[in-house]
Amino acid sequence: MGRRPSAHGLRMKYTFILRRLLSVVPVLLIITFATFALMQLLPGGPLAAYENNPEISQKDIERLRHEMGLDQPIHMQYWAWLKNFAQGDWGYSFTTKRPVLVEIWDRLPNTLYLTGISLIVALIIAIPAGILSATRQYSLFDHITTTLAYVGRSMPVFYSGLLLIIIFSIWLRWLPSGGMHTLGKEFSLIDSLRHLFLPVLSLSTLIAAKYVRFLRTSMLEVIHLDYIRTAAAKGLSERVIIYKHAFRNAAIPLVTVVAIDLPVLFAGALFTETIYSWPGMGRLFVDAATRFDYSVVMGIVAAIAFLVVVSNLLADIVYAILDPRITYS
Amino acid sequence: MIKKGCALLLLFALVAFSFNPAASAEKTLTLGVYQEPENLNTYIGVQTVITYVHKPFAEYLIDVNEKGEYFPVLAAEVPSVENGGVSKDGLTITYKLRKGVKWSDGAPFTSADVKFTWEAIVNPKNLVKSKSGYDLIQAVETPDEHTAVVKYKEFYAPFLTRFAPVLPQHILGKLDNMNDAPYNRMPVGTGPFMVSEWASGNYIAMVKNPHYRDASKVKIDKLFFKFIPSREVGIAQLQAGDIDGVWDLIEAQIPMMENNPALALDLSTSLTSERLILNHSIPTPPNNGNPDFPHPILGDLKVRQALDCAIDRKAIVDKLLFGKAQAGASEIAHGWAANRDLKPVAYDPEKAKKLLDDAGWKPGADGIRQKDGKRLRLKITTTTGNKLREMVQQVLVDQMKKVGVEFYIENVPSSVLFGSWANDADRKKGRYDIMMYTTGPGIDPHQQFEGYFHSKNIPTEANGGSGYNYTRHRDAELDKWIDAGGKSISMADRANAYRMAQKRIYEIVPHIYLYQRLTVHGFRSHVKGYISNGNGIIDAVETWNIADWDIQK
């Protein structure tokens, strides 16, 4: 740290950021097409729900197929979809008949709220635990932390979520077992936090376990580096060494790890939302997939791809700004 | 930093664990549903949950009560030949409408709404799921505000089940089509409640309809339909007291609720039955599904009868359904067209063995029967993810083994099992041995009998795969009774025809009835006033009399 990049280095940096930005476009195109092609292979199709109903004749089904444009060639369906997509028209859900963007927009904030708070809580747990664990390597605290991190890593989130519901909602009756707030009551912060507690607990322990492990390892590496030892030899206090030098250096790669582990967070959210009936995007995806609601599934995949690409991009840029050692090839 | 983190966590925990805010004086009822409705327009949406959620605001001309009897709702009386509501030829139906009914926005309900409902359904711009019956209507005449005269081109036996519900002309009549109409999510109805909010993925909220004709009678102030991910979560939330009722549980969940005094169970026998559907035609290409090529095993009536009496229905009902369900005997379990002479086939493994011996299937070295070197091995298929069906299947495998028949299980997702002809679904194309699923007649059984049992409804290339005669049986006598049921105007004659049809099905065994499905609803004990109803015009749903419900703590 500390060495200022040269003007040439700065230019390289901007070119790097610009190139990363541009690389997003083909990636998104490929994803949308791949998803669309895959969705065509799905069984049943959007009219499957009508097939078992003696009230509905085959003629009705053919009529609906035509009216919904499902009898057009696949590439035409994709092209139509893509053109509209670029204009912000993400199509209509086959089942709810509402615009896909509206469906997602209804749910996305809830997922971001849940994952965002879980991420913050995970960091609040993981950072001190990781630092303490590394600085007091082989202490009782270190052993407990590492063991818990292993347990957190090895426990499927749907199992831990289930156990938490049994313990806190059924046996102890302390916390609600699902939803975002109590229905029919005025909004209150306390009520909202009570509903948040278990989902956040499940989700944050899942990722905190990963962060603790990572932070501990990278702290240990940094602590053994020469300049830390030098700093120690110069007589700086342990606190200063740990927070000013060791942690700051270990925290930079943590940015990348948080970005890389975003998929874990989203996957965890899918199960957490399912277990705690949290009205987020993960549940919408499971519902839409089982109903073969093509346009909603497409929209969610595109939205998540977008989120992932952007967050990786941001992580890269933040990393590039923070760390002078990176090369831009 | 560490301390700060701990303090924050502690604060979070403290706040989260603090007590519930005090309950308000309003009576709020929250019902859990494990599916979010597509919309609230039953003419467009296909899910049963829509019926459940729409009952509090939507009303029909005629509805059906817990005894299976029709009663007038928006009509002033049930039209019949006797009261002059039905013409002698059955083609003209005159509905006298209830007076003083208002939509929840204050507009009056009139015969124009009835006429509009028909127009909306037959309007080609509307993506309506089914037009049956309505496409036979020639005209709806409105001589005055309180009379609607429906003229059919040809006799339509289930005419009483039409106009359920009636759509508001003053809201939808202005639109080019109703496919994306705001009505589908924020409907206007004549029922005791009206939708006030729909929070996607979360809940639908309803409040009392101030214009309801008996508004003072309605005791619940606010009604929530909360979307929960599954029945299991619903039970967890019900036990935790987060919701007051859960919609549509399954039989297997009865015992865990029975032992809890805070909960009450509401059971009713539905018209649908869990059954085995036996393929009469060869399941293998190239002649799969062609009734001219009989199934090598199931084509023989003796084998079908043997399977029928090798099933211990009592064990299944007692053990897997906790003795709450009825063993299945015929297509119509109760109501005006049921054949009560038919009793469930008795469990008789010895008779089954004898029938199989007679059919030429002799026990092989491993106990499984053989004939001409071919094993008596049959695939049984049902939908994946239905635990009770999976349990019943495994018990059937065991029971069949005892008479020397080998069943093997291969399940597929419901969308695959119930796929279309165009999607090359095994059911439509006849590529299966035995399927297990639930179906049953509506309050008027005609469509079910004609669709599933008439020989003209075998799905083929020629008819585009329409029809539900998946077993591909052809029986002239059965066809005759079904046709008779659809043609007569006298309810007594119709009832007789369907009874004879049931008897014939009992003899030729295209379907093996296992048990009548129960509709199971769970409530917290403080919910009062609900009445089990196994009948319904569209679907049998618990909310049919929600105007009478109450909460008494």
Add this chain to the structure above:
Amino acid sequence: MAGGRFHEKHKNQLWYLTLRQFLRHRMAVFGMLMMTAIVFAVVFVDQISPYDPETPDLSNMLAPPSLVHPLGTDELGRDMLTRSLYGGRVSLIVGVFAMLVAVTLGTLVGAVAGYFGGVVDNLLMRFTDFALAFPRIFVLILFAIIFMRPPFSDNPLIVLVFDALYKMPVARVVFVIGILGWMDVARLVRGSFLEIRNLEYVESARVLGAGTPRIMIRHILPNALGPIIVAASLGVADAIISESGLSFLGLGIQPPTATWGNMLKNALDQIFAAPWTAIVPGFMIFLTVLSINYIGDGLRDAFDPRKIK
């Protein structure tokens, strides 16, 4: 590791050092013992247990743990212990085979990218990075649904693949998890190949006229084995969790074939009446994954050249 001869001579010693390092890792040894016990029980369950895993016993449904049934019985009266061990067979088989598919694919991609470098490397790694960045469960669900159907095409190859996967649920789950799990391995293998391909002994093999595939397989791969083994062991844990996750949503292997995942799903609606039916398979998943994670981390430390002293 300077020259070829040095490399050959010290190979055995290296493996020995690695083993010694592994055995120093106490938790890894614990994991190894646990896994041995689990595998032993799962393989020999038909010898150990007097019960059949599938025949229902309707007089004994949902019996709590007792001397006769140490972990109770399930909803059809079948012994939970026996059934969870039979279920373990399928879960472990899915785990191992999905890992094999993933490792094979990953090694192939990584080796090609690392050995050839340049544009090939760039393209493959861009794809890998993206695949890694995407929440896998969404694609897993998509694939699981796609292959849950009979063939719907006239192309004989598609019909063949789809038909096989449709008819064999275990193969389907293995395939779906496998083809979505190769990215980590590809990255690791690429790294090793990049590092090793320019080493002196590889150069000399090239000068001596060895062909590209031979160099890749005989000379480089063995030295990249360490990270592959580590990734493979962790891959098994990953695959087991994926299988149970899919089954939890009802999209995995279907009953009557028991797996830990579908047993857990099955237990959901009787979790209050018979909590053991959920706790047992869930705990089996947890224990297995925990053991494998310990083993994997032990292996990682053992293969880390900086730690071999």
